[in-house]
Amino acid sequence: MNNVFKFKNKKANVVAQDEIYNFAYLDENTKRMIRRALIKALCIPGYQVPFSSREMPMPYGWGTGGVQVTSSCLTTDDVLKVIDQGADDTTNAVSIRNFFKKTANIETTETTGDASIIQTRHRIPENQLNEKQILVYQVPIPEPLAFLEPRYQETKKMHALSEYGIMHVKLYEDITKNGHIETAYAYPVKTNDRYIMDPSPIPKFDNPKMNNNPAIQLFGAGREQRIYAIPPYTEVTSLDFEDYPFDPSKAPHKCSICGSNDSFLDEIITDDDGNRSFICSDTNYCNQRMKDK
């Protein structure tokens, strides 16, 4: 414990951080425990590592898992970006960014390229990430088999023995009901040709971005107490059938602000006459394109 206090005092001399908190809120022992889980998760891509999730000063479902992972990864030199559904300016994003500003006194940014750690809820930024970046996902339900097999013991066994037939039953049902695979978000993937993984509720449009990504991708589920990860340059494939291949579809529109044809779009209802427009969900990407014009 002595070390912890020394560390805290040393930090306090370097930065003018709120002294009520240890650096980045969590105590050093907790961060060490989470880092161990992260390392294990990186060694076994897609495998869910249990960790002892802490109570955070925010409700479950608001990113307690992601926040704990970010907290354990942050150093004083890091630049943090937080997005919620692609946007930098929504409640969840703003409050998590402020949380770390207050508890770690680190620099924050809205520019994808400038960030060293990006915490995200439900999107992967449009701009290509690089080897120096970490992408932290907030995960509500880490178990991809949860809705098909309610027994946790059984899903653990199914993962261990690669018994994944049932995952395709879900896709089969989709095609049977709708004529195509209807799952549009949290679309199951196979990581490094071994573990089936829930990519958190990102749109399936983002699934191909996980494949061979140079950045480290970390997933934290606070309530479910699980951490999993995709190391850089790892193969991530979306499940499908030979005759119904995976299709990362998007709305057939252009962004009505920046005109982008290939970014993921949000549908905005503009009045009560049924008029609607489509805009980029990644606000930073959209703003930058406007600036470049």
Next chain:
Amino acid sequence: MEPILSVQNLNKYYGDQVGCKNMNMTLYPGEVVGVVGESGSGKTTFINSISGNLNPDSGKILINKDNEIINFLEISESLKRLLIRTELAFVHQNPRDGLRLDVSAGGNISERLMSIGQRNYGNIRQTIFKWLDKVEIDKSRVDDFPRTFSGGMLQRLQIAKNLVTSPKIIFMDEPTGGLDVSVQAKILDLLRKLVRELNLSVVIVSHDLAVIRLLADKIIVMKNGEAVESGLCDQVLDDPQHSYTQLLVSSVLQV
């Protein structure tokens, strides 16, 4: 001919209580072995122990897979589960135990296919239709949920789900229990047809002697967890030696 399944000195205890004791059985390809006995005699414990649902305390279970003898109780969990999904099948008394009720009939049949790696929707769909036809369920019901099926249809669906990957050994625990007599007759008819057509090896548990007489070649009579008599079905039922078997045979209603 080599037996496809051979059980030697199998014991299963629940604490001090006997589940089944000193059980032996040989099952040859294409043969049907019936296990009868009163309620609580250890029939279900026996069939669960030899099918991988329960872990017996001691004994040997040898399975012949393509002329390779596999010691079922000593292989790894992963190989065991692979065998259970490919070589073995288990038909539960209550079809709801063997089916996923929130998955369509077709989805239920397709699960085993996809778990052995089939990834072509069109082909899977064809196989599903073939099996619905075999178990005499109308093709139009393929996308309906099992909960909308009658009891007899559920049982037939469960049979299709289990047989779709052409397993070698089928275990059936009271497959006609809880069904009315005419539906029972239909299921039995279907089972008899499938057994002949596909040359299935079957272990069937039932308290109903008529079911066993109709389906089984050999019979094992159980009482208090032990086999009291075994042999050819007709021989045992026509000329029972053990007093309990005599009681069992004589208690069948003669209509």
